Amino acid sequence: MAKTVRVRFAPSPTGFLHIGGLRSALYNELLARRHKGTFILRIEDTDQARLVPGATEALVRTLKACGLVPDEGVILKPNGEVGEKGDLGPYMQSKRADMHRTYADKLVKSGKAYHCFCTERDLLKAREEQQAAGLPTRYNRTCRGLSIEHAMRRVEAGDPYVIRLAIPLKGSVSFKDEIRGDVAFDWKQVDDQVIIKSDGMATYHLASTCDDHDMKITHVIRGEEWISSTPKHLFIYESSKWTPPTFAHLPLLLNADRTKLSKRQGDVAVEDYLAKGYLPEALLNFVALLGWNPTGDREIYTHDELAAAFDLAKVNKSGAVVNVEKLDWLNGQYVKTMDRERYLELASPYLRELTVDTAHMDRVAMLIRDRVTKLSDIPELASPYLKMMVDVDQIIIPWKSQTKEDAAVRLYGVMHALTTLDHATWHSIQNLETVLKDLIEKNGWTNGDTLWPLRVALSGQKQSPSPFELLYALGRERSLARVEQAHRALTT
Ligand code: GLU
Numbered sequence: 001m002a003k004t005v006r007v008r009f010a011p012s013p014t015g016f017l018h019i020g021g022l023r024s025a026l027y028n029e030l031l032a033r034r035h036k037g038t039f040i041l042r043i044e045d046t047d048q049a050r051l052v053p054g055a056t057e058a059l060v061r062t063l064k065a066c067g068l069v070p071d072e073g074v075i076l077k078p079n080g081e082v083g084e085k086g087d088l089g090p091y092m093q094s095k096r097a098d099m100h101r102t103y104a105d106k107l108v109k110s111g112k113a114y115h116c117f118c119t120e121r122d123l124l125k126a127r128e129e130q131q132a133a134g135l136p137t138r139y140n141r142t143c144r145g146l147s148i149e150h151a152m153r154r155v156e157a158g159d160p161y162v163i164r165l166a167i168p169l170k171g172s173v174s175f176k177d178e179i180r181g182d183v184a185f186d187w188k189q190v191d192d193q194v195i196i197k198s199d200g201m202a203t204y205h206l207a208s209t210c211d212d213h214d215m216k217i218t219h220v221i222r223g224e225e226w227i228s229s230t231p232k233h234l235f236i237y238e239s240s241k242w243t244p245p246t247f248a249h250l251p252l253l254l255n256a257d258r259t260k261l262s263k264r265q266g267d268v269a270v271e272d273y274l275a276k277g278y279l280p281e282a283l284l285n286f287v288a289l290l291g292w293n294p295t296g297d298r299e300i301y302t303h304d305e306l307a308a309a310f311d312l313a314k315v316n317k318s319g320a321v322v323n324v325e326k327l328d329w330l331n332g333q334y335v336k337t338m339d340r341e342r343y344l345e346l347a348s349p350y351l352r353e354l355t356v357d358t359a360h361m362d363r364v365a366m367l368i369r370d371r372v373t374k375l376s377d378i379p380e381l382a383s384p385y386l387k388m389m390v391d392v393d394q395i396i397i398p399w400k401s402q403t404k405e406d407a408a409v410r411l412y413g414v415m416h417a418l419t420t421l422d423h424a425t426w427h428s429i430q431n432l433e434t435v436l437k438d439l440i441e442k443n444g445w446t447n448g449d450t451l452w453p454l455r456v457a458l459s460g461q462k463q464s465p466s467p468f469e470l471l472y473a474l475g476r477e478r479s480l481a482r483v484e485q486a487h488r489a490l491t492t
């Protein structure tokens with residue numbers, strides 16, 4: 001790659017960060033890191049009507065939580081407020097309004113754009129006529145023929161106007177998309193796009209193109225929904241005699257039924273996923289695989305591994321299904337394999353309200369760790385082991401054809417052996433196992449007819465971790481109370 005890579009993620013601060021936005025941000029960041037380039041965060045806030053207060057802060061914070069920190073652009077300052085970093089800003093797009101205006105005026109002067117004075121009513125009427133005639137609905141170019149002098153007079157007289165691109169009337173435009181290959185559009189399909197609105201602000205198309213040029217962006221990587229806008233952007237590049245960047249349009253994200261990903265079929269906000277206890281590194285791993293797999297032989301990749309392998313040419317063209325079961329699986333893998341201390345720290349807010357005994361809390365957290373998919377599962381998984389007692393259906397206590405009486409004898413023997421144990425023995429799963437296995441051997445019992453009733457007595461469930469792990473996690477008091485309760489249920 002000849003030029004130093006400069007890429008940007010350019011969200012509009014109109015709400016939450018979408019899972020697709022996180023993927024765009026990540027692929028941009030990965031390309032920058034792969035080529036030791038610059039990752040820029042630009043906030044596209046020119047559409048004042050759609051601005052949501054606090055959305056910029058939330059966007060920057062969520063990206064940072066996921067490990068995506070811009071080298072330039074809008075950043076989070078140490079005090080938690082947003083600020084800007086870099087010489088080619090400002091990166092809050094609305095601050096460049098004057099610059100956009102200057103570019104628009106130049107386009108008007110060179111005949112590549114024109115003032116349009118059509119009112120809402122005019123536009124509506126034209127649209128209705130087009131619809132009635134079965135024609136595509138687009139601007140009917142009424143004002144395109146006005147001379148600049150005439151237009152300027154009306155502007156000076158205070159007539160409301162917008163500025164539109166004078167898109168070529170025939171021929172076609174083509175470009176090479178890094179992911180999709182050669183893409184062509186007939187100019188006939190392209191509308192005379194508004195570039196300056198009646199409030200004087202640039203639309204996305206003009207602002208984004210001018211900013212990409214001024215910020216020396218080398219690659220524009222964005223969702224496929226923008227591909228039909230690219231001809232308009234190329235027209236601005238060509239008319240302004242600028243070299244366009246390389247374009248790469250990422251595959252659409254789909255629901256399981258292959259319809260376009262929608263809020264109705266599940267969460268799409270990254271913040272919601274984080275709030276539910278999905279880990280940022282698992283989410284990042286998950287979105288990285290929406291349309292790309294670095295090596296194809298596994299699913300788990302660190303952020304560094306992704307950056308080392310990233311290649312736009314290997315991104316798929318076809319839509320990528322957002323499969324939440326896969327995210328659950330990935331997240332579970334991260335939970336299982338992360339550092340023990342970090343896991344306990346992450347689990348503790350979910351358990352703190354359920355117990356005050358931190359040693360007990362940690363033992364229970366470890367007990368359920370293999371079954372945690374997202375951190376918010378923790379309270380439900382842990383609750384049976386935090387309560388003093390658990391309901392047991394006495395029918396399920398005996399093992400296979402074992403009688404109730406026989407199961408009661410085993411539980412009584414176990415209870416007696418456990419009562420004599422000191423604290424040190426109780427604090428090791430291994431010791432508990434040795435004690436119980438010795439007891440079984442000494443009495444000529446079998447594992448099944450002793451450990452099954454014990455396990456059910458302790459957990460209340462047919463399926464659960466081993467009785468040794470349960471004894472250890474529950475601790476002495478709860479364990480003895482539960483065994484005693486089960487014994488009583490069998491003998492009364
Ligand atoms: N502001 C646009 C958005 O909200 C950016 C599209 C682009 O990357 O060009 O997605």
